[in-house]
Amino acid sequence: MILVVDMNSKENPFGFHEFVLPIVSIAEELEKCAVQNYLEVDEASLSGYDKIILSGSALKDTVTLDQTARFRWLKDCGKPVLGICAGMQTIGLVFGGCVEKCREIGMTDVTTCKENILFSSVFKVYALHNYALVPPAEFDVLAESASCVHAIKHKHKTVYGVLFHPEVRNIEVVKRFICAFQVNRRI
Amino acid sequence: MDKQIVFAVSARITSYISALPSKGITMRLGVLFSGGKDSTFALHKAAEKAEVVCLITLVSENKESYMFHTPNIDVTALQAEALALPLIRQLTAGKPEEELDDLDAAITRAVKDFNIDTVVTGAVESVYQAARIQQICNRLGVWCVNPLWKKNQKALLEETVAEGFQTIISGVFAYPLDEKWLGKQIDKDLIEKLVALSEEYGLSPSGEGGEIETTVLDAPLFKKKIVILSSEVEAQGNSGVFKIKEARLTKK
Numbered sequence: 001m002i003l004v005v006d007m008n009s010k011e012n013p014f015g016f017h018e019f020v021l022p023i024v025s026i027a028e029e030l031e032k033c034a035v036q037n038y039l040e041v042d043e044a045s046l047s048g049y050d051k052i053i054l055s056g057s058a059l060k061d062t063v064t065l066d067q068t069a070r071f072r073w074l075k076d077c078g079k080p081v082l083g084i085c086a087g088m089q090t091i092g093l094v095f096g097g098c099v100e101k102c103r104e105i106g107m108t109d110v111t112t113c114k115e116n117i118l119f120s121s122v123f124k125v126y127a128l129h130n131y132a133l134v135p136p137a138e139f140d141v142l143a144e145s146a147s148c149v150h151a152i153k154h155k156h157k158t159v160y161g162v163l164f165h166p167e168v169r170n171i172e173v174v175k176r177f178i179c180a181f182q183v184n185r186r187i
Numbered sequence: 188m189d190k191q192i193v194f195a196v197s198a199r200i201t202s203y204i205s206a207l208p209s210k211g212i213t214m215r216l217g218v219l220f221s222g223g224k225d226s227t228f229a230l231h232k233a234a235e236k237a238e239v240v241c242l243i244t245l246v247s248e249n250k251e252s253y254m255f256h257t258p259n260i261d262v263t264a265l266q267a268e269a270l271a272l273p274l275i276r277q278l279t280a281g282k283p284e285e286e287l288d289d290l291d292a293a294i295t296r297a298v299k300d301f302n303i304d305t306v307v308t309g310a311v312e313s314v315y316q317a318a319r320i321q322q323i324c325n326r327l328g329v330w331c332v333n334p335l336w337k338k339n340q341k342a343l344l345e346e347t348v349a350e351g352f353q354t355i356i357s358g359v360f361a362y363p364l365d366e367k368w369l370g371k372q373i374d375k376d377l378i379e380k381l382v383a384l385s386e387e388y389g390l391s392p393s394g395e396g397g398e399i400e401t402t403v404l405d406a407p408l409f410k411k412k413i414v415i416l417s418s419e420v421e422a423q424g425n426s427g428v429f430k431i432k433e434a435r436l437t438k439k
Contacts, residue, residue, distance in 0.1 A: 006203075013212050013236040014332035016204065022337040024200055035203045059321060060330050105325065106318030126314050128321060167337065168314065 001032045002178065003049035005041055007056065007086045009063040020055045022167040023084070026174045027053065031182065038064055043073045051080040051181050053174070054087025056165055059105075059130055062086065068093045080158040080181040082174070085129055088152065088161025092133040095154070102132035102148045110150045110164060116142045117180045118151070118160065118173045125150065125164030132163065212237040214330065217294065217303035219320065220244050220274070222263040224347050224354045224373070224393070225309030225335060227403040230270075231350070232334035233307040234408060241301040242267050242274045243293050249281025258358045258428040259402045262413065269409040269436055273301065291323045298329060305330040311338055312395040340385075340393035344378045351407050357429045358400030359422075361390055366422035369429035373401065402431065411436035 004024055008015025020035060027033045036045065038054075046052070057064070064071070064086050071094045074081060083091040089099050104127035111122045125145075132148030135141060143151035143162075150163045158181065166173035218230045220242040230239060244263045267274035275297050279289035297303045306324050310317040310333045317333060324331035335343060347354060354373045359365065363384065371377055378392070381399075385392040394400065405412035416433040 010208055011212075012330065012332070013208050013214075014233070014334055016207055017232075018333050018336045021200075021204075025337075028197060028200075032197065032199075034199050058330060058332065059325050060328075103325070105322045107314055126318075128318075130325065 001034060001049050002027050003041075003046065003052045004033055004035045005052060005054045005087070006035055006037045007054055007064050007090070008037075008058070009061050010037075010039075011063075012058055012061050015057055015061060019057055019165075019167075023053055023055055023174060026167060026171050027178055030175060030178045038067075038070060041070075041073065043077070046073065046077055046079065049079065050183055051178065052077070052082070053177070054081065054083040054090060056085030056087060056128070059128060062131070064090045065093060065099060065131070074159065080177070081160065082177045083159075083161040084167070085163055085165060088163050089131060089133050091159060091161045092135050092139070092152065095136040095138060097136035097139070098134050099131040100134055101130065103130050104128075104145065104147055107169070108145050108147075108164075110143045110145050112143050114140050114142050116151075116153060118162070118176050119143065119170070123170065125166070125170055126168035127164050129163060133161070209236055214238070214305045215240050215301070215303045216305045216307050217241045217243050217275075217297040217301060218307040219309070220263055220266070221257045221309070222259060222266050222403060223257055223309070223357075223401040224344070224352065224403055225311060227266070227309075227352070227406055228343065228347050229307055229309035229334045231406060231408055233332065237305070239272060239307070240303055241297050242270070242272050243297050243306075244274060244276050245286070245290055245293060246276060246278050247281035247286065248279070249286075257400050259431045262402055262431055262434060265413055265434055265436060266403065266409070269411045269413065271410055275300070287319055287323060290320070291327070294323060294327055294329065298327065303329065305332055308333050309335055311335045311340065311343065311393070312391070340391060340395060341378065341382050344373060344381070344393050345375075348374055348378065351405070352403055353405035353412065354401045354403050355429065356399055357402040357431070358427070359398070360400075360426050361396070361398035362425040363388060364390075364398060365425055366420055366427045368399070369420050369422065369427055370418065400428075405439065409439070412439050413437075
């Protein structure tokens with residue numbers, strides 16, 4: 001079962017429908033899903049899930065970037081993780097990276113830098129962010145736009161991040177992540 | 188474009204949704220309002236969570252505008268009255284990109300006059316519209332929320348009917364639609380016909396690609412409903428509009 005972590009602050013009651021529900025709808029075509037707000041997730045609550053997707057959030061909602069201590073479980077959970085936008089930024093911060101101002105709003109071209117299971121070549125994505133991630137050293141850069149890093153993978157863990165929003169125009173990225181780590185499937 | 192996402196989520200997700208906060212939200216919402224089904228439905232969804240304090244309408248002189256053109260934009264004044272909400276009405280020449288300055292001005296006015304901190308849009312699929320509105324809101328420091336974002340179009344149409352919306356087709360702009368569709372009320376039968384056409388001809392059933400435009404005559408939050416007194420059809424081939432020339436509000 002997939003855990004989709006809702007990265008929206010309680011301040012924005014509309015974030016779930018815009019940033020989480022589209023991911024759930026893609027994921028539930030392939031596997032059972034559950035959703036928890038990031039405030040409710042800890043090591044203990046992860047049992048029963050075999051992979052985790054961290055959602056994005058609204059442009060004004062950067063609350064998770066200031067609460068990285070809540071995400072320490074990412075380091076040792078041992079499960080495949082895909083972070084989307086705020087999810088990727090949070091992953092990067094937890095592992096020692098930093099964020100810097102970089103605004104991209106709308107469709108943009110992204111170029112694959114390193115072969116991976118999620119995408120290949122040059123492709124168009126929907127971007128919605130004011131900050132980009134400077135990835136920590138233990139991550140490989142998988143893709144970049146003209147402005148910033150758009151996808152990362154931990155060198156030794158199955159922890160991925162994409163800055164773009166695959167639920168908008170690249171749903172196959174979410175599907176490939178789920179399929180690659182389905183139980184009983186050989187990768 | 189990716190295959191439409193169908194929002195038929197499991198009971199686990201439904202229970203998460205029902206536990207989301209719906210009280211105590213302090214956002215003050217300004218709704219970008221064209222008077223069609225999407226912006227009106229977005230208004231209804233937004234009003235479930237926070238206070239809608241004004242409507243914002245861009246009146247475009249450019250029939251080809253990707254951002255704002257809609258056939259019965261003047262009816263928004265009656266709709267605003269029906270909703271008992273103030274309406275900010277901003278004229279725009281509708282030139283690409285320049286019209287965004289007019290949208291910026293309208294939102295700025297809504298912030299100043301009504302102290303809004305959030306803009307609500309009826310965007311469903313259009314990244315063109317959504318991104319441009321996000322850019323303006325981002326610059327002005329207000330939230331931009333899209334309650335219908337990525338919603339399945341058939342489900343969206345069905346929900347509006349189930350919730351009691353009276354919506355008519357007020358514009359058609361794609362083959363094989365023609366003047367026979369103009370003025371028709373959206374109901375279950377009409378949705379089935381639109382879906383059948385979408386499967387055969389690749390149309391977006393709810394007009395996300397600009398194939399149809401709609402006008403809402405009644406909705407749950409309307410305190411009165413709109414009655415059309417006179418109208419005219421202007422159509423040629425697969426393009427036409429149902430122009431409401433005279434209308435009034437009446438008791439529901």
